[in-house]
Amino acid sequence: MDELGAWAAALAARRPDAARLRRVGTSRAGEPLWLLSVGRGSRQTLVVGGPHANEPVGGATVRRLAERLVVDARLTEGADTTWNLLLCLDPDGLRQNEGWLTGPYTLDRYVRRFYRPSFLEQPEWLPDGPDSVALPETRALLALQDELRPFLQCSLHGVDVGGGFVELTHELPGLARRLARASVRLGIPRELGSYDALYWPGLGPAVYRIPPPRRAGLTAAITEAAVDSTWTHPRRHGTVTAVVEAPMWAVDAVADATPPADRDGVLSAVSATLRHDTRLLHRLLARLRPKLPDTPDTARLLAPVDDYLLVCPRLADAWDPATDDGSERGLPPLTTAHLVALRIAGRRLALRTAGLLHQVVTVAGHDPADVLPELDRLLDRWCAEYRDGCAARWVPVARQAEFQSRLILAAFDLAGRHVSAPFRTGKPGRGPEATVPVHRD
Incomplete structure (x- = not known):
């Protein structure tokens, strides 16, 4: 800043x-x-x-x-x-x-x-x-x-x-x-x-x-x-x-627009993984929360944790073909790119939650529930899955x-x-439409 x-x-x-x-x-x-x-x-x-x-x-x-x-x-x-x-x-x-x-x-x-x-x-x-x-x-x-x-x-x-x-x-x-x-x-x-x-x-x-x-x-x-x-x-x-x-x-796989070979199998695996990760993170939070100091830093870090753990089960249900009832809010037609993005998103939610819990402990200055070793193992494994399983590159x-x-x-x-309608400018009245030169590749 x-x-x-x-x-x-x-x-x-x-x-x-x-x-x-x-x-x-x-x-x-x-x-x-x-x-x-x-x-x-x-x-x-x-x-x-x-x-x-x-x-x-x-x-x-x-x-x-x-x-x-x-x-x-x-x-x-x-x-x-x-x-x-x-x-x-x-x-x-x-x-x-x-x-x-x-x-x-x-x-x-x-x-x-x-x-x-x-x-x-x-x-x-x-x-x-x-x-x-x-x-x-x-x-x-x-x-x-x-x-x-x-x-x-x-x-x-x-x-x-x-x-x-x-x-x-x-x-x-x-x-x-x-x-x-x-x-x-x-x-x-x-x-x-x-x-x-x-x-x-x-x-x-x-x-x-x-x-x-x-x-x-x-x-x-x-x-x-x-x-x-x-x-x-x-x-x-x-x-x-x-x-x-x-x-x-x-x-690179997020640009793969081909039809998926096993749509339902991938969705089922992504949903099951997200549910498993959510249960694991809930258990860690339940061990940790009662022993944390009541400070603004703790509250700041736990607020998004609660958000993520609130939405994860809903997303797992929304993505699971076994719970897709064909309603208006059901899944749209999916390509391989969609399935890759959902896999990344599920892991992202778990990683963010685990990372925030790790910070809660480090900010507190001690590990009252002995959760850091488990959180470190989870973060190492999940980051490796991004690097190796998704070939993520900086x-x-x-x-x-x-x-x-x-x-x-x-x-x-x-x-x-x-845009067909004339744009309003920052001053009263209407400004002209315009075509302007921009950088060409």
Whole structure:
């Protein structure tokens, strides 16, 4: 966080003609929310870095994008556009991940230092609607959306293990082709059966349509992103939102669109493994919880553990062909890529839970229930299954950031070309549609 803020301040000081930095809010822990604006055009874009605490690639992407914007006037003055880059939406959460951010980048190190707050403390979600928002980070983002009324919003996310993909509130014809080109050039597989978008319509390979929000219980909200969010809130301003996902560890099999050889067998195994892991983690938590100190750190780490253990049985049932009743919420047609993504997602939930329990003990300073040896064995074995069973490979940070940057610029270009209604600008009245030059591969 300190490095990112210092870089932005230095850029604004070096190029005051092109860039301005202002504080647009304050986190729960008192961290500033910084907005870097580049250009002075009437059309507004909004790029949101760091919405999820364990997905730091957005900060690197913001840096890469801003350094280009200050030297390429075609994307600012030439496009009558101001780019607004929110450095990090959840700075408190990012602070909790700084233990692994300096490397070495191994799965073992990542999961033992991983942190992601509970669902209700993640600032992009509006489970009770925009009028009942409790988090100051969320209020700041909503206010910024209503102030700027951007024609394009990009939310920058990072898949820990898997491939790259994009989720859209509006169709942008041509984006799937641009994504495919970036995938080939950068060696990042497209995630053709994303777990996040399992029940969402496809708009092309690795491009998914974010459905309108609906009323849902907590488990559905966590697993299906079914509730209102800051992705969909600015639709009233004509905003197109693109959620851009880049993987930290890539798995080539997520791009395998062939029909599966044994769909039901794989689903049964994935569901059985998730149930087994959940029972094991429940037992460890039951041994540990009564002996833990009653501290804010303990509560912070156990809140997401409770979320994961709440949703795991529901997901195991949803994926199990033996419990598929053929209802509307039943599984869609599945490719090999879908099955790989579900296998990764099931293991991800168990790994995150075990990693958080490991941190609970290490933060407490002692192991009151003698669970660390078992947790270490589990984490070692499950990480090895990712590396060996899924052939997960580290994607250099520069490639992650370049992948996101290319897709942001592609969405920027295509939004002006293909959205039929004129966009509202950050000022009263309507702004023009535009086609602007972007980087070509």
